Amino acid sequence: MIERESKATQAGEYLRLGIEERESSTLIGACALFSFHEASRRAEMGYILRSQSWGKALMSESLRSLVNYGFTNLNLNRIEADIDPRNERSERVLQRLGFVKEGHLRQRWIVSGEVSDSALYGLLRSDWEART
Numbered sequence: 001m002i003e004r005e006s007k008a009t010q011a012g013e014y015l016r017l018g019i020e021e022r023e024s025s026t027l028i029g030a031c032a033l034f035s036f037h038e039a040s041r042r043a044e045m046g047y048i049l050r051s052q053s054w055g056k057a058l059m060s061e062s063l064r065s066l067v068n069y070g071f072t073n074l075n076l077n078r079i080e081a082d083i084d085p086r087n088e089r090s091e092r093v094l095q096r097l098g099f100v101k102e103g104h105l106r107q108r109w110i111v112s113g114e115v116s117d118s119a120l121y122g123l124l125r126s127d128w129e130a131r132t
């Protein structure tokens with residue numbers, strides 16, 4: 001997996017980073033920037049954490065670094081997230097980082113027969129700079 005992700009990073013396809021718990025040296029999650037649109041300087045963000053590690057602000061801490069890297073090192077102007085509106089934890093993560101809810105798209109996904117809506121969130125570089 002590390003080999004695959006490293007190749008994708010080198011090719012500029014996407015950036016997916018593992019999150020390791022310091023005490024146990026265990027891989028507990030991942031966060032990513034993908035769907036880069038170079039001319040518009042934007043990308044999408046995704047994230048996942050094992051459930052035993054929820055509620056400790058680990059993802060917020062990880063995403064703060066990733067977002068910062070996206071705006072400063074990758075020179076992005078906008079980062080987007082597409083989440084299931086029923087996913088309240090995920091919504092709170094985005095809100096803590098300053099993402100703004102920009103839209104609600106009905107029945108955007110059908111995964112294994114389950115239909116779900118999308119809540120679209122966006123964060124501008126200017127939003128981020130105003131907070132830091």
Ligand SMILES: CC(C)(COP(=O)(O)OP(=O)(O)OC[C@H]1O[C@@H](n2cnc3c(N)ncnc32)[C@H](O)[C@@H]1OP(=O)(O)O)[C@@H](O)C(=O)NCCC(=O)NCCS
Binds near residue numbers: 056
């Ligand atoms: C989305 C997901 C990463 C959120 O995990 P999380 O642990 O709730 O998020 P964080 O790591 O930011 O932790 C925030 C929680 O830690 C708590 N917390 C504990 N110590 C804290 C501290 N020092 N500072 C801030 N928050 C703290 C917060 O109160 C918050 O809990 P709350 O939302 O109930 O108030 C997780 O639910 C997940 O992986 N879900 C499955 C995958 C998924 O849905 N991905 C998103 C779709 S792309």
